Amino acid sequence: MLGLLVYLLWRYARLPLWHIAACTLFGYFLASSTVGPHIGQLATAAVRYLSGLDL
Numbered sequence: 001m002l003g004l005l006v007y008l009l010w011r012y013a014r015l016p017l018w019h020i021a022a023c024t025l026f027g028y029f030l031a032s033s034t035v036g037p038h039i040g041q042l043a044t045a046a047v048r049y050l051s052g053l054d055l
Contacts, residue, residue: 001043002027 006023009015030036 001047 002023006015006020010017010020030039
């Protein structure tokens with residue numbers, strides 16, 4: 001999800017390449033930390049919640 005967000009920001013908001021590199025490195029190091037599984041569970045719960053909404 002973060003990769004899609006960064007791509008959209010690069011494409012439409014003219015995000016500089018060094019910001020993309022910083023986002024990628026931050027995501028990589030965050031995912032390999034002890035907080036990574038908790039973030040994954042939170043993202044899964046958020047997607048399930050949003051998919052259940054009737055818009």
